[in-house]
Amino acid sequence: MKKYFNPEKEQWPSILKRPLFDASELEDQVKLILKDIQSSGGHALRKYTEKFDGTFLRKFSVTKEELAEAENLVSEDLKEAIQIAAANIEKFHSAQLPEIKKIETTPGVVCWQKPVAIEKVGLYIPGGSAPLFSSVLMLALPAKIAGCKEIILCTPPNKEGNINPAILYAAKLVGVTKVFKLGGVQAIGAMAYGADCIPKVNKIFGPGNQYVMAAKQLVSISDVAIDMPAGPSEVAIMADETANPEFIAADLLSQAEHGPDSQVLLVCKSAVFIEEVERALIGQLKNLSRSAIAEKALLNSESVVLENEEEMIELVNDYAPEHLIIAMKNYDEIAEKIINAGSVFLGNYTPESAGDYASGTNHTLPTNGWANSYSGVNIDSFIKKITFQEISKEGIRNLGPSIEIMAAAEELDAHKNAVTLRLKNL
Template identity: 50%
Template sequence: MAFLQRYENPPDEQLKKLLKRNLDTTQSVTKQVSAILNAVKEEGDAALLRFASEFDGVTLSSLSVSSKERKAAEAEVDDTLKRALSQAYDNIHSFHAAQMPTGEQVTVAEGISLSRKVVPLDRVGLYIPGGTAPLFSTVLMLAIPALVAGCPEVVLCTPPGKQGTIHPAILYAAELCNVKEIYAVGGAQAIAAMAYGTQSIKAVDKIFGPGNQYVTEAKVQVSSTTCAIDMPAGPSEVMVVASPSSNPAFVASDLLSQAEHGRDSQAMLVVQGEKREGNEFIDRVEEAIAKQLAELQRTTFLEQSLAGSRAFIVPNLDASAHMVNAYAPEHLIIDLGEAEDDALLEKVVNAGSVFLGPYSCESAGDYASGTNHTLPTNGWARSYSGVSTDSFIKKITVQKISKEGLASLAPTLLCMAEQEQLGAHRSAVAVRLGEEK
């Protein structure tokens, strides 16, 4: 059975179509999300409770998760998972702690001192998906850099399950990261609550976290008027660059690990080599996909995702780099051999996160190696970085200028103000130097 549509070194005029993602936000989604946002903005908690019944099928007496529920979750998480979360926490914390910047201090001229003050965001909102799978790993990926940055207030929203409760692993991970303010709210309505605020949920300064097309659209809409967001992160995707000598089972597993996220996910394969060898390798990859697929769950998502995935055969390193940078993948796995891996990495300018070599599986980054898994999708890696400690801070520039420093800079300031015909700007300098009263 063929899972991947094949293309041999397609010309540039075809690439845009061939590299198109599986999902387009339709006008219908835009309107639905806008209606949800407006309802929450106008009605507050009442709208959130109504949407919980309509979308999640639960009747909630309270949106807030109590300390009793949070503490009870610890007993429901088995010791093996607790140890796994502990190791993941340590690795993620170490990597993100190393990212914490210190404010620069520079004296550009005598009497002119410049610096930057690093300040954590005051109140941040974390959205944790919980629909098709409880993404407790995302709690670590978002809450740890917020903790490292020193954000005073962290709020977490995640959809309630059918019993109206939150998955215990999500609550346990939140406890590890000292997140105490948790609400059983999901979907676009959670984004609205964090952006606008309700009777129960105080508005935040910036919203973080992945989600489906409704969550992504909600983030985009609130970001244009009300609240900052990390990025417009949508369905997950991977691009694997391999050679005919790569292990087909490894490649198949990487494609499937992304395809299982959801029907809108995408798994792209680039095989660098001759046409005949490339096609033979893709045959072996598809055999491995069929074998592994038979042992997996979530087959509906896997098959639908694979139907929108593709395989490309390209002749050389430059063609591989061109394909990668044109697609700008969320996850990029490079498995060409050590020397070629490094050579391709040098040419990569558009990617969310890169995994080098046959043993750097994307699952490591998703869970516990230490890098962040909240990454730009849908080509946004051309202009966005993934979430990091930097995402949770802001930098304020500071300058201190002495009278002598201003005097030495004055000719430049006066000249530029005069040429821009901004008299008040000129006067602000001149009055300090006694040239005007």
């Protein structure tokens, strides 16, 4: 990790820069694949599945028999852990369901919003180097709670044409409607346009690599809505002398192991603490199965010493991290001043991995600084709100003259006349 000691604010933008590569060439490749899927449908899906996943599939649908077999392949311990996580996620997200409130804005004028579930949603679940069955829970449960009628899931097959059994078990547990053996750009294209047996959806959710993210953003231009722009995973940690260096190192590594393009940021008050964390990193890295990936991510990462607490807060808000851990004695007070973050973890005993799996909050979060304008996935992500209004005779008498004056000022005579005729009728 690169180290900075009380850097001037002019340096902050370069320090906080994400390790993103030039995506222009990548986008050209993705556009060609999407165009092929749009014109050739299932033929293109099979071609790219064979090319990128190393298996040729005649049928993409997962059968009931495959779902039943997958359930038998998952250990009882893992099933129980998934069930506990699912219960917590369901409890947290159910509390987010909006209430319908009717507001009388003027006597006789009543307005309200009605939440309506998005009818068809598509979930993308990565299944390559890390089969993210936890993302099935994070996406399918809010969709089910919101009332989405069709919840389809795409995830890449292995070279034998199979899907990780934990992904299938989680999908069955939480009520996914249909599961398809389809990954990468081809999965996004199929859900965006409708291809072969995969139906077109109204909105696509889920994490993925740079190709998947590029595909999501391209199809969102004119074909389908997406959850948010996203990229490699990241965490920022704010720490003081009360933090445990071993804990901090573990939290940094839990994000670094996601991928070589992930980034971690440590902001603390002393150089001595950074040295303690670095020693812990070296010790813990040796025991990680994905240590090579984590080491590459650490090369993209920074540790910053800022002795001024307000500057620490300002730097983190400028960074707008996907995940933020505040391991400081006055974490409640500091948390109140955080305005840009996807998900915040407070105190020494709240690891970021709790939110990734089982505390109940959602782990599908904005990255690359998008936390300054986007929320993470929640119930609102799966609903749209339709506004209604009802105006009585009394209401149009009270409000009508104001509408007439405004319409006349904008020189929209038909707008004015729509009110004038009703007033004359009364």
